[in-house]
Amino acid sequence: MIVIEDLWYTYPGRNEPTLRGIDLTIEEGEFVLITGPTGCGKSTLLKMLNGIIPHESGGEMTGKVNINDVNTADSCMMDLAQLTGLVFQNPDDQIFSTVVEDEIAFGPENLCFSKSEIDRRVLDSLEMVGMSDHRYAQTSKLSGGQKQRICIASMLAMMPGILVLDEPISQLDPKGAADVMHTIRELNRKLDLTIVLVEHRLHEIAHLVDRIVVMDEGKIVLDAPISKAFEHIGLFHSLGLRIPETVELFHRLGYDRLPLLVDDALDMLGKQSGCNTVPLYESSDYPNEQCNRGDPVISITDVWFGYEKDTMVLKGIDLDIHEGERVALMGTNGSGKSTLLLHLSAMLKPDKGSVEIMGIDTGSKGPYSFASKVGLVFQNPDLMLFCDSVEEEVRFAPSNLGLEDPVQMAGNALESMSILDLRLDPPQALSRGQRLRTAVASVLSVQPKLMLLDEPTTGQDKLHIEQMMEHFVKNDNTLVFCTHDVETAIRYATRIVVMNEGTVLADGDSRGVFKDVEVLERASLKQPCAMQIARSLGLDAFCVDELVEIL
Ligand SMILES: Nc1ncnc2c1ncn2[C@@H]1O[C@H](COP(=O)(O)OP(=O)(O)OP(=O)(O)O)[C@@H](O)[C@H]1O
Ligand SMILES: Nc1ncnc2c1ncn2[C@@H]1O[C@H](COP(=O)(O)OP(=O)(O)OP(=O)(O)O)[C@@H](O)[C@H]1O
Known part of the structure; x- marks a missing residue:
């Protein structure tokens, strides 16, 4: 054909x-x-x-x-x-x-x-x-x-x-x-x-x-x-x-046959003697990263918001986000994640309740007031790209805010998002993944205290997702990101906030949240395959690395 x-x-x-x-x-x-x-x-x-x-x-x-x-x-x-x-x-x-x-x-x-x-x-x-x-x-x-x-x-x-x-x-x-x-x-x-x-x-x-x-x-x-x-x-x-995690797992365990589905993987493991008798790990045995409970960077108190008067999209959100936390906002399409994220940069203001960014109430301020402190990347990066070259795009914010060395700041951001070699390209002539990294670099260049990313993994291969997230981990950035990518959330978020119909359904560390099958069901989420396999075997592992170690 x-x-x-x-x-x-x-x-x-x-x-x-x-x-x-x-x-x-x-x-x-x-x-x-x-x-x-x-x-x-x-x-x-x-x-x-x-x-x-x-x-x-x-x-x-x-x-x-x-x-x-x-x-x-x-x-x-x-x-x-x-x-x-x-x-x-x-x-x-x-x-x-x-x-x-x-x-x-x-x-x-x-x-x-x-x-x-x-x-x-x-x-x-x-x-x-x-x-x-x-x-x-x-x-x-x-x-x-x-x-x-x-x-x-x-x-x-x-x-x-x-x-x-x-x-x-x-x-x-x-x-x-x-x-x-x-x-x-x-x-x-x-x-x-x-x-x-x-x-x-x-x-x-x-x-x-x-x-x-x-x-x-x-x-x-x-x-x-x-x-x-x-x-x-x-x-x-x-x-x-x-x-697929099933493939990675069986490859690492030394099998020739590599299953694509959890059920096939379990069938294969069931034939292995003894795997059901491996003792249960306690969650506390894992180096579960503790949230850095520094000063609250964001305080959200009883926030209600609707794009139209009679339809509330956010319904009484209470949330404090602390310095050094990496918070993943997850949940069903349309549950209000992007809307909440826009409140964290003062792009939207609550109809009722309050949002404080670094102690300042957003009610009387515009987003520009927070431009050097808060970097927001939209779900659609194309809405942010308007310059003739990638380099200009990334230099725009530090220049516009009158910061000391915009060229150096832009250079650092280009390098950390692995787009230095694309710096002379027009942003609109890049692939989606490259455009997204340009958009991230364009806000990263001012080294904001708080980074807000709406679905930063879309259009990215694994290598670039890891490079981007490792950068935030290494620099101890306070990060709030909307994502449907459960593996990335489990690996990199210190905290997961699950939204459902404009409310917070669950809020905790990834291990706790992803064990709660009822929450996952209501929020259209799924446990990663490695975790499904581990739990069917009575093991307490969340990713391939941990499961390989146990098995
Ligand atoms: N500009 C708008 N005007 C009116 N309603 C809107 C507008 N933007 C979003 N909505 C509605 O608000 C609700 C929440 O949208 P939002 O984009 O915050 O969801 P989300 O959780 O980020 O979804 P997704 O996972 O699909 O990105 C949806 O029902 C959507 O239809
Ligand atoms: N309109 C354009 N003008 C010039 N170059 C372009 C244009 N669109 C894409 N390119 C270049 O072609 C290459 C391939 O882009 P393409 O969008 O096909 O990649 P892709 O594999 O789909 O990437 P992604 O996974 O990020 O979507 C990229 O290096 C990009 O810079």
């Missing part, structure tokens, strides 16, 4: 090609996962499949992309849109209607379906992504994850022969991600829909796909059926990619 031969592509204004001799054939009904380090060319390759490149992009393309025997370069985008539906990496690049229903009906309307058929497709696709209650909602008022679900629904409503998805679950809560991916897998199986999907969260979806393609520096470096892909585990490690 898709045949790509010797494909090379160079973006306008670039000297070096982004794609370097791609050969790839995908059969009808296959479910193919494409992964690779940030900036290796995954999104660029996807844009080839619906003709955005070369028709909208300019640049220099050689080689061939055929979809259903149609050469994309010789076809028009209208025709290609009927063959291939592309879900964009950034929902804001895709959504253009003001109302959810119109957004989803747009595709089927243009395919000239009857009114009743369009209605049916709108209802069905909303149900598939768990958004039936939001049919008449305004798209601008949705949370990031809700927007991402609408983008997926709008493509499902068209039912193209090939569904191409660029990091479709990067902003979804773990339960939502599992449900949506399960639905996509069902469609793939039942309707023989061809799926091409780019994702860094491959540990959550590897068990669903038929085949994995790994890219690096514009080339395909591995193309293998899922049953064989992790025989090349060294490649995944060397490229800094995530792999």
Whole structure:
């Protein structure tokens, strides 16, 4: 269905090609996962499949992309849109209607379906992504994850022969991600829909796909059926990619067979004599990092807030955040995490209650008053990038605030976010992961006392997530970050605040919170696979390292 031969592509204004001799054939009904380090060319390759490149992009393309025997370069985008539906990496690049229903009906309307058929497709696709209650909602008022679900629904409503998805679950809560991916897998199986999907969260979806393609520096470096892909585990490690915890665990334990699912892993371990008799570890045996209870950097008292008068989004939040804490805000899409984060930088003010930042009530202050003390990175980094080069972007805040050595400060931030080599690039010509790191560097450059990051792991490979978080740990930054990434939260947060429908459902260290199955269920969270395995075996371990040590 898709045949790509010797494909090379160079973006306008670039000297070096982004794609370097791609050969790839995908059969009808296959479910193919494409992964690779940030900036290796995954999104660029996807844009080839619906003709955005070369028709909208300019640049220099050689080689061939055929979809259903149609050469994309010789076809028009209208025709290609009927063959291939592309879900964009950034929902804001895709959504253009003001109302959810119109957004989803747009595709089927243009395919000239009857009114009743369009209605049916709108209802069905909303149900598939768990958004039936939001049919008449305004798209601008949705949370990031809700927007991402609408983008997926709008493509499902068209039912193209090939569904191409660029990091479709990067902003979804773990339960939502599992449900949506399960639905996509069902469609793939039942309707023989061809799926091409780019994702860094491959540990959550590897068990669903038929085949994995790994890219690096514009080339395909591995193309293998899922049953064989992790025989090349060294490649995944060397490229800094995530792999399922079950695979990592069994590799470390010295097995040849590497299971993708917890149940398979347990079956295999059950055959091992003695593993159930390993004595239980006490939680206190672990070097569980204690929260540094210094001065409160943030004090939130009985905060209520609604974007509209009659609908409260935050409902009586009380929270103190202390110096040196790294707090992960977690919970279902739409539970109020970003809204709370915006209060911590004075971007939003409570309708009732108070927020104090370093002892100053935000009620009478604008966000600029806190600009040198609080650094906020939005969920969509594109909203923050406006300069001509990465370096200017990162230098802007220290220059604007009149700080002493903006050039040096920018240099340090560029280095700590590993984007020094991109400093002359225009931010808009970077990959999503690179843009996000630029946005983080642009606030890090003023060395704020408090860093607020809205989903800093989206679009990032494992290596860059670790580098970023290690930087905050090393510098003892006070950090509040919204995330759906349970492994990162467990590893790096000193404290987890779980939100549910505008209230705080749980607040504690990660080990306590992730043991509470009822809280996890209500907040659409899941225990990481290593923890699920450990608990089924009666062991008290939270990550692969600990489980390997015990087993
Ligand atoms: N519009 C553009 N103009 C010039 N260069 C671009 C443009 N878009 C992307 N690039 C460059 O092409 C390379 C690949 O980008 P691409 O978005 O395809 O990477 P990716 O693998 O999808 O990354 P990520 O995992 O961060 O989304 C990057 O180095 C980027 O700087
Ligand atoms: N500008 C807005 N106007 C009206 N309602 C909004 C606006 N922004 C968000 N909301 C609503 O407020 C609620 C909380 O949104 P918020 O973005 O804080 O959620 P979230 O927990 O960060 O979600 P996600 O995990 O999807 O990012 C959602 O129901 C959303 O629809």
